[in-house]
Amino acid sequence: MSVDATAENGTPGRSGTPAPDPDRQQTVAAEAPQQSRLAAVLASPAGRNLGLIIALVLLCVVGLATAGDRFGTLANAMTILRLASVIGVVSIGMTFVICGGGIDLSVGAIVALSSVWATTVATQAMAADTHWVVMVFTAVVVGAACGLVNGVLVAYGRIAPFIVTLAMLAAARGLAEVIAKRRTQIIEDRGFIEFFNGSVLGVPVLVIIFALVAAAGWLLLNRTTFGRRTLAVGGNPEAARLAGIRVQRHTASLYVLLGVACGIAAVMIMARTATGTSTHGGLYELESIAAVVIGGTLLSGGRGTIVGTVIGVLIFTTLSNVFTLNDLDTSTQAVAKGAIIIAAVLLQQRVAGRTHKT
Incomplete structure (x- = not known):
């Protein structure tokens, strides 16, 4: 009871x-x-970027604590930015492709092929007769052409991006070796080298190019119809098609955009090394994808951030710089980068799960 x-x-x-x-x-x-x-707030773009900035600041603190004055100098900061600029331009283009639901494993090979084609004897002879802009134009056109091939096969051929770009990786790298005959091609035009290795108000030209590409990418993704369509195609291609978006043509244009970014990166690495070679762009596909993922862009598409990508590039470049200044081998660097990528993907999944629940 x-x-x-x-x-x-x-x-x-x-x-x-x-x-x-x-x-x-x-x-x-x-x-x-x-x-x-x-x-x-934490799941918002501002929250994610704040977390990345905190991670970058902590990494700089570690650099100051372990490398001291060698790390905390203006010259070293410019070195980090200069190294980040080339892979940064590629990563900006990769952000658009991943936002659109794709992937590209051939960016490093495209950079190599563009650099080789732009430094052949014939191309340099034309540049000597006219202007070194011919070399820049050649590199960008070759990159765009490779991107177009990728885009057409993915969008209209309905072949998985992984397979298409893997095939382009092998083909472009092989063609670069054939054209260069496995030799390093030296750039003879001093005007080209002096311009791109120069500086404006103490800021290297390569860093300025990176900043301009990042600004253009941010405007294109966040303030234009092209950017909204990219996110729509990546989020739900069928819904985008029903909304009147020409999904196939838009998908192809994303790969062309990435190809143009690879051409620009080829020009930058040509200027930095004064060479064109089939070995340029090694592991760029992994580094660019890693920077994009670290920055907060979803691998499944439909969400992306240019600011996050830029910070992701700076994190990886600063990490490499700290490791180099502390005389740590590249194998240890690779392990650390791999751990960071896994952590970023796990964090993405957790945040995505919380977003779906709310």
Whole structure:
């Protein structure tokens, strides 16, 4: 037989069952919206970018603590930015392709082929007769052509991006070796080298190019119809098609855009090394994808951030710089980068899961 009892707060309740505490219920109710708001802020682009900035700052602190004055100099900062500029331009283009639901494993090979084609004897002879802009134009056109081939096969040939770009990786690298005859082609035009290795108000031209490409990419993705269509195609291609977007043509244009970025990167690495060779662009596909993922762009498409990609590039470049200054081998660097990539993907999945629940 049950007996009525009086709860600790003075309200009647069933025997052995404590009555609910109104004050506690109000506290929980008040904390729930705050937690949801915090989760929403952390999942927002601003929240993700803030986390990346904190990670970059902590990495710089580690660099100062371990390498001291060798790390904390203006010259070293410019070295980091100069090294980040080439892979950064490729990563900006990769952001668009991944946002559109694709992937490209051939960017490094395209950079190599563009650099070789732009430094052949014939191309340099034309540049000597006219202007070194011919070399720049050649590199960009070759990159765009490779991107067009990738885009047409993916969009209209309906072949998986992984397979298409893997084939382009082998073909472009092989063609670069054939054209260069496995030799390093030296750039003779001093005007080309002096221009791209120069500086404006103390800022290297290569860094300025990276900044301009990043700014153009941000505007294109966030302030134009092209950017909105890219996110729509990556998020749900069928819904994008029903909305009137020409999905196949748009997908092909994303690969062309990435090809142009590879051509620009080829020009930059040509200027930095004064050479064109089939070995340029080694592992660029992995580094660019890693920077994009670290920056917060979803591998499944439909969401991306140029600012995050730029910070992701700076994180990886700064990490390599810290390792180099501390005389740590490249194998250790590779392990650290791999761990960072896995952590970033796991974090993406967790944030995506929370977003779906809310």
